[in-house]
Amino acid sequence: MAKEESKYGFKDKAKAEESLELLKSEDHKYQLLTVRGLIGRAKRVLTLTKAEDKINNIKAAIETFEQWLEANSSSSTKNAKPKDTEDKVETVPGLGFKDKQAAEQTLSILEGRDPDYQKLAIKGLIGSAKRVIPATKNEEKLSSIKQAVALFEDFLDRFDREERGKHNMPYLSIDLIRQLPAPQGEQSDKLAVEFLACYETQAKGNYKHLRTKAPKDPGSKTWDIVRNAKLQALKPDSSVKLFDQDGKPTELHLQMVQWAYSPQVEKLKSYANSLASSGKSTTPSRKRTHSSSSSSEEESKAKESKKDRKKSKK
Incomplete structure (x- = not known):
């Protein structure tokens, strides 16, 4: 069980987002329980953490989990749905793991994107691939998926070894x-x-x-x-x-x-x-x-309205 839970974590926002991505394959009740558990553990760890940067990272993870809970808990689902529909983030097209060629195409598509996103996307694909492998009976397909996973794992090794995460440039609001x-x-x-x-x-x-x-x-x-x-x-x-x-x-x-x-x-x-x-x-x-642009449109509408009123008086 401990090994299973180790997939999920709260050390920073990226880890929280990765955990939520991995949880997508689980049933909704399990997702809720896991996220609430992670928030509880994170808050306990906060009381023991002294380093300011680590505290900020854990707080960012907690905020990510709490925002997810607000959008996905049953009590707020009705209110959250319109917002989710409006702000739903489109998936980057072309990512996949069916074979080595698909994996190479995926890495090419991810090139130049935010390092944090590259790592998150590849980890998510590895997780999805490993869930598909046990259900795959065709030996050729099985071999192809494993080749893709090997390529992704090699990418992650180089990513960590070269500390590419340090080159991430967070967005200002x-x-x-x-x-x-x-x-x-x-x-x-x-x-x-x-x-x-x-x-x-x-x-x-x-x-x-x-x-x-x-x-x-x-x-x-x-x-x-x-x-x-x-x-x-x-x-x-x-x-x-x-x-x-x-x-x-x-x-x-x-x-x-x-x-x-x-x-x-x-x-x-x-x-x-x-x-x-x-x-x-x-x-x-x-x-x-x-x-x-909106103010100029309003001014023009006001002028047109005045003209119409003058015409009607005549």
């Missing part, structure tokens, strides 16, 4: 980005503007949607891959200062913020709070992307 000034050359980087518009409107602030949405330019890769490539080009080494002497984010830092990333999130939040407390507003381009 749209709310935080909107509080910050835009870089001076924002309008010249039309792709960054398009990215933020998609992140706010189409993705509704949920970065997971960016895995299946792409720029308007035909043939473009999805936004998560485009973002990571842009940030790899922008991201400086650790010796480069990202705040000036007055505590303001540098131009380079603001360019990274355009792609929803900052290596110094807490300091950036403090700066945003200082702007809010001093009453300094951000540039108009940082407002909601649909606000200007």
Whole structure:
């Protein structure tokens, strides 16, 4: 039993998401019991944990589990369903484990995406494959699946050995980005503007949607891959200062913020709070992307209404 339970964990958000992915194959009652048990264990571990980074990681895992419970427990299912339907994240197409070729295609599709997601997706596929193997009688199919699993396990070994998880670039929230000034050359980087518009409107602030949405330019890769490539080009080494002497984010830092990333999130939040407390507003381009268009539409409707009233009086 202990070995079975070890698949699930709460050391950080990624582990929590992985646990929820693995639980999808279980019946609903088992899912609920397991998630509640993990939350209870995590809260007990919190009381014994001293390291601040570990505490934050466990809290993030607990929050992930609690959000899942809120959406999936029977008491809130009716209320949660409309939200789930609206915000359902599409699966990245083309991932599979039926044979070595499918596994190679999967790794190719995942290339350039967020490292945390790569690891989560591969672990999920390995779990699914291992559940399928006992029910597979055809020796050829069995051999093909095992080859795919071997390829995935080799990928995970290299992933951990090369510490690729450290290269993950977490997304800033749209709310935080909107509080910050835009870089001076924002309008010249039309792709960054398009990215933020998609992140706010189409993705509704949920970065997971960016895995299946792409720029308007035909043939473009999805936004998560485009973002990571842009940030790899922008991201400086650790010796480069990202705040000036007055505590303001540098131009380079603001360019990274355009792609929803900052290596110094807490300091950036403090700066945003200082702007809010001093009453300094951000540039108009940082407002909601649909606000200007919606207000102009309302003005035109109001003008048309006035014209109609004048005509009727005549």
